[in-house]
Amino acid sequence: MEHVISVGAVELCVDSFGAQTDETVLLVAGTSCSMEWWPARFCRMLADRGMFVIRFDQRDTGRASFDPPGQPSYSLPDLVSDAIGVLDHFDTGPAHWVGFSQGGWVSQLAALDHPERVRSLTLLSTRATGHGPADPDLPEVADSLLAAWDETSAEPDWGDPEEVIRSLIEGERSIAGEDFDEAHAHAIAESCVHRAHQIRSAVTNHPMADQGPRWRDRLGTIAAPCLILHGTPDPMFPFGNAEALEREIPRARLAGLEGVGHELPPRVWGRVVASISRHVRSASESS
Template identity: 30%
Template structure:
């Protein structure tokens, strides 16, 4: 039964043991409803799955779970693990030189499945954004029995021949976060403005608030570097994606400055019968102007999977 957003139950943040780590999560809606697991991207905590987005999705009859990936926010930090040197990242990006990562995207996929185990979720609708989309794809590849449907948002297949962000943009977006609070907020807000693009109004007050909350929840630059290393060392998933049989939705913006729209097209082309939804003017964020339509697309996909 559908409920209004205001009637949606919110369960406060908790930690559970998953894949040998502590994973921090909260949830929206009734636990008895079909589960939707939201996976966030690089350097981005679970609170960037906007609460209004989660409530609206839960109001359609789902139990919505969002969580912090390893090495960020309130989930376990792997601070004993080394991070690659800056030059190693640069050599990988420019010349595809092999990068040594302390863990792989497959480990983050196993974290998600471990969270599902801890919450006694047998199967879920898996939704991932950016790096979260890569993780979601891997869950569908490696644990298809746990997946009801797959939604990959502003993500890619891992094929390094696909278009990528310009080197100038990449350097701006991937600069090491500054520790001093005021400078950090200014730097991070600038990054989000670049990601958002110029087509839709930029909600600076809301984004700055989320960034301030993120810094207070858990500021871990080394963890971001380890996550980035996992992305850069990941194998091309294209051939594995061709074997998927799960109902799939691929969402992308045609103005994405970080993961160009061609990457979304390639993802949809790789997955049999995947639906591709491209939003004109959307960058590497989900603008409030399209959020409701994104929710409707996810709900439509989920209902088709039942």
């Protein structure tokens, strides 16, 4: 059952699935994403394979503490500390971190700065650098996505929940791969909008937050086994970003998700859950 916890001066909302005696899997969502972006059915699929699954609202999302829109008071390393605080609340040992997009950056930093808390990494649809321009050797956001952003640059009426929901759905459509699942996107967007303390802060603040020190040059020191799952036509972080992570993180293994964009559509949940389950089991047996 979800509940609000205090991590220092910050309130975060957490939720869990499965038996706490099983291996702990911490799900870290992407930019501006609350726990709803890890749907309960996906979490139960992991728990049914013998994992204790934790999801949570990051700062500025869902029922967590929030700053005024456009004024984030935290940095990316602070989001790492928040995630560690979530694990402390559940009194877990080392966890298996599953990070999507920005959550992948949080997970990489956790493995670098708190290796004793990271038993394994699964990096979904992410890259080795934070918000802002990619390194010159990494592929940038696809031209098609830049064009879509230009067409929808106006902010929605934040006082109109239905307009905000439509805006979020169109944002998901722009980063999707083949066979966009609009019903799935609508369900998540609707839940996020109606559940959030301040949806404008959720959408606005994460990309503006201080990214902290560069970490790509340290990836070679990551000791945790790493699985990388990445959509082959991802327009946000094209596939070359995943290939760079595989080259630069020791023991990393990359698996492409054909036809998947910068998303986690229900049609691939079975494969993703099976891959995470095998990875968690292998990492647990070798630790």
